[in-house]
Amino acid sequence: MTTLSENGKIDIAFTLNGQPVSRATTTSRTLSDLLRDDMDLKGTRVACGRTVCGACSVLVDGFPRAACSTFAFEVEGRSVTTIEGLEAEDGTLDPVQAAFAKKSAFQCGYCTSGMILLARALLAEHQRPDRETIREWISSNICRCTGYQLIIEAVEEAAETMAGKEAAE
Amino acid sequence: MFTAPAPRGLARSQADLPPVPLYRPDSVAEAIHALDTAPAPAALYAGGTDFFARLREGEAPAALVWLDRVQDLREVGRDDHALRLGALVTHHEAFRHPALDAVPGLAAAWRRIATVRIRRQATLGGNLMARRTRYELSILLTALGASAQMAGADGTIDLPVEDLWQADTATHPLLVSVTVPLEGCPRLDYERSMRPTFTQALAMRDGGWRLVVATEYLRPWAHDMAPGTPPAEATAALPADFADPAVSRAHMVRAGAAFLKRQIERMEAPA
Numbered sequence: 187m188t189t190l191s192e193n194g195k196i197d198i199a200f201t202l203n204g205q206p207v208s209r210a211t212t213t214s215r216t217l218s219d220l221l222r223d224d225m226d227l228k229g230t231r232v233a234c235g236r237t238v239c240g241a242c243s244v245l246v247d248g249f250p251r252a253a254c255s256t257f258a259f260e261v262e263g264r265s266v267t268t269i270e271g272l273e274a275e276d277g278t279l280d281p282v283q284a285a286f287a288k289k290s291a292f293q294c295g296y297c298t299s300g301m302i303l304l305a306r307a308l309l310a311e312h313q314r315p316d317r318e319t320i321r322e323w324i325s326s327n328i329c330r331c332t333g334y335q336l337i338i339e340a341v342e343e344a345a346e347t348m349a350g351k352e353a354a355e
Numbered sequence: 356m357f358t359a360p361a362p363r364g365l366a367r368s369q370a371d372l373p374p375v376p377l378y379r380p381d382s383v384a385e386a387i388h389a390l391d392t393a394p395a396p397a398a399l400y401a402g403g404t405d406f407f408a409r410l411r412e413g414e415a416p417a418a419l420v421w422l423d424r425v426q427d428l429r430e431v432g433r434d435d436h437a438l439r440l441g442a443l444v445t446h447h448e449a450f451r452h453p454a455l456d457a458v459p460g461l462a463a464a465w466r467r468i469a470t471v472r473i474r475r476q477a478t479l480g481g482n483l484m485a486r487r488t489r490y491e492l493s494i495l496l497t498a499l500g501a502s503a504q505m506a507g508a509d510g511t512i513d514l515p516v517e518d519l520w521q522a523d524t525a526t527h528p529l530l531v532s533v534t535v536p537l538e539g540c541p542r543l544d545y546e547r548s549m550r551p552t553f554t555q556a557l558a559m560r561d562g563g564w565r566l567v568v569a570t571e572y573l574r575p576w577a578h579d580m581a582p583g584t585p586p587a588e589a590t591a592a593l594p595a596d597f598a599d600p601a602v603s604r605a606h607m608v609r610a611g612a613a614f615l616k617r618q619i620e621r622m623e624a625p626a
């Protein structure tokens with residue numbers, strides 16, 4: 187058995203948006219608090235605080251997880267992508283971000299970073315998802331403004347862009 | 356009987372949990388040892404999808420025992436007599452596993468639980484051991500007459516899944532696996548269209564049927580009956596106090612009988 191911490195203090199190392207990082211933190215620190223308060227990555231939005239709404243979704247090894255309900259120690263050795271990690275270095279938006287902007291797939295925007303990361307994971311698993319698949323995935327997160335239709339359209343748009351890019355390559 | 360939930364405490368959050376010792380066992384025996392030696396109360400931590408809600412509701416563990424490395428809890432398998440599901444199996448892993456073919460209808464019912472994001476993280480063990488009436492695996496597994504293998508310092512005991520609600524977990528705190536007996540070729544149908552108001556599972560085996568009715572607030576009610584029992588007769592057996600503020604007993608007797616008729620038709624239709 188490994189005793190990861192006897193006193194509640196713990197050192198963790200993981201990959202954040204492609205860069206290796208390490209931090210001294212505590213066993214009760216959530217990933218959302220670590221990202222927002224200790225690393226100043228405010229794009230991870232906390233709403234329900236209990237796994238349900240998905241506004242705070244980040245990708246852990248490519249799959250969305252509610253950062254509010256993930257302990258920081260759980261990402262040791264893993265790869266975390268936040269909304270800040272999607273944009274290219276020259277400022278070019280990721281195709282999913284660009285599609286959300288083009289379709290105005292947000293109203294208040296609070297759920298948007300989580301929705302974009304959720305859509306990113308969906309398109310990694312299904313390159314040309316049908317509507318039913320998009321609905322099934324998107325219903326993992328909550329948009330309180332109920333802007334789901336535009337979100338679905340943005341995902342379809344992003345899928346098309348990404349498929350077009352792949353064909354051109 | 357319905358008991359009103361306690362008024363919600365004022366804005367407790369996960370930030371209220373102080374840093375606590377953290378253990379990561381590699382085996383069932385190590386997990387039990389960690390629970391026995393850690394500062395009390397120690398909490399088991401699996402997928403975490405329910406755990407943070409518990410913190411917000413006031414649970415205050417003094418230590419965490421993180422189960423993710425306990426490989427024995429991840430096993431899924433079947434032989435001629437039983438289907439065995441490890442406690443750490445996620446919903447996503449479970450409904451896709453070929454062993455579930457042993458019980459027609461189980462994978463289809465399991466697949467409808469929760470959402471894509473939650474299904475990859477939430478485990479069977481957490482669903483049962485959270486002991487929340489709105490969670491559904493207890494309904495499905497009670498219908499199938501499943502048993503739970505609970506580990507403690509003096510070994511493992513077997514408990515019917517329906518007894519987990521009131522089981523004293525002090526001596527045997529760790530759910531290792533769930534076993535579904537395969538005698539009589541069980542198959543399952545789950546009617547979920549009225550969720551969360553009420554849901555209904557029907558398991559058929561050679562020689563006996565089992566109906567389970569559950570609501571968001573009431574523990575599942577199980578009823579064994581002879582094959583061919585008329586649906587109205589089956590749901591009329593609901594206990595007199597089986598009702599909550601969202602649904603009356605009369606409604607469950609009436610609508611439940613209509614659902615049951617359809618469930619029987621679906622299950623008896625030639626494949």
Ligand SMILES: Cc1cc2nc3c(=O)[nH]c(=O)nc-3n(C[C@H](O)[C@H](O)[C@H](O)COP(=O)(O)OP(=O)(O)OC[C@H]3O[C@@H](n4cnc5c(N)ncnc54)[C@H](O)[C@@H]3O)c2cc1C
Pocket residue numbers: 236237238239398399400401402403404405406407409442443467468469470473476477478479480481482483484485489490491492528529530531
């Ligand atoms: C958005 C959302 C939607 C959901 N929808 C549904 C739904 O439609 N239907 C449904 O049935 N459920 C649903 N759930 C509930 C979900 O299935 C449970 O939260 C999940 O299964 C709990 O598993 P976990 O591994 O995350 O448990 P954790 O959160 O890690 O633990 C929950 C509890 O179980 C205990 N525990 C965990 N593993 C063990 C073990 N092996 N032995 C003993 N104790 C243990 C923990 O100590 C804790 O008290 C939903 C949850 C969310 C957040």
